[in-house]
Amino acid sequence: MIKIRDVCKSFGSHEALKHINLDIVEGETLAIIGGSGSGKSTLLRLLIGLDRPTSGEIYIMGNPIAGMSEKRLDELRMNMGMVFQYSALFDSMTVGENVAFGLREHTDYPEEKIRAIVAEKLEQVGLPGIEASMPGELSGGMKKRVGLARAIAFNPKIIFYDEPSSGLDPIMTARIDELIIDTQKKQKATSVVVTHDMASACTIADRIAMIYEGELIAVETVENFQKLEDPRVQSFLQRMHVGREARK
Incomplete structure (x- = not known):
């Protein structure tokens, strides 16, 4: 579904991403993890076309997007x-x-069809009947769910998530994790989740990819990832564990 081939991204003299190679297969959920400034958010921006790589190529559903026109x-x-x-x-x-x-x-859908789709997607994310509410009336978790309802309105083949558990308490984080899993099953979509939350990554993902200082240093199943002996991976896992314990 997504192929990344020798992708580099620089901002001036700073190399944000260095020779990234990665395949994301149809129907899987891939979690991209890493510390702040590691390059994971830069990679996400490249995947959705908000930025272009300095070199290399990205293929979305077989289409090379690096040099693609904005219209296409x-x-x-x-x-x-x-x-x-x-x-x-x-x-x-x-x-x-x-x-x-x-x-x-x-789209040129009639209003009746649009309203039906909106109602269906809000129900799918567990928020039926709140069409008339304003965003300011919603909790952080509810806003995340409305954002997901909007993202799946077109029944997309690929869903990207940017730090879905950021700013949420552990209970709401668990609910969002469940919703991501449920959405992937119902939509049959390929999901790419950028997160710093290792517990969430282990819950929702089929595979985990870790970026460290702009380099892709590991891509493994959840079970195998936690067994890696790479000191950079183990250090990240330990920091995440300490952080979770401190928040309890």
Whole structure:
């Protein structure tokens, strides 16, 4: 579904990503982990076409996107859904209008069909009947779920998540993890989750990829990842464990 071939990304003299090679197969959930500044968010921006690699190529569903025109990229993005770290809801719009935004912008569906899709997706994320609510009336976890409802409105083949558990308490984090798993099953989508939360990564992912100082240092199943003897991996796992214990 996604192929990354020898991708590098530099900002001036800073090499944010160094020769990344990775295949993401159809239907899997891949968690991309790493510390702050490791390059994982830069990679996500490249995958959704918000930025272009300095060198190398990225193929989405067989399409090379590095040199693709913005118009063609917009067409390809119709197959992608994006759940942003801070939900990125429009505060001046109702929940229903937020979920319907892309449908109204990019389709000629009649309003009746749009309203039906909005109701279906809100129910799918566990928020039925809140179309008339405003984002300011929602909790952080509810906003994340509305953001997911908007992302899946087109039934995308690929869903990208940017730090889905960021800013949430452990109980809501567990609910979001369950929702990601449930969404992947229902949508039959390929999911890419960028996170610093190792516990979430182990819960939701089929495989884990770790980026360290711009380099892809490990790609393994969850079980095998935790057994890796690489000191950089073990240090990250230990820091995550200490952090979780401190928050209890």
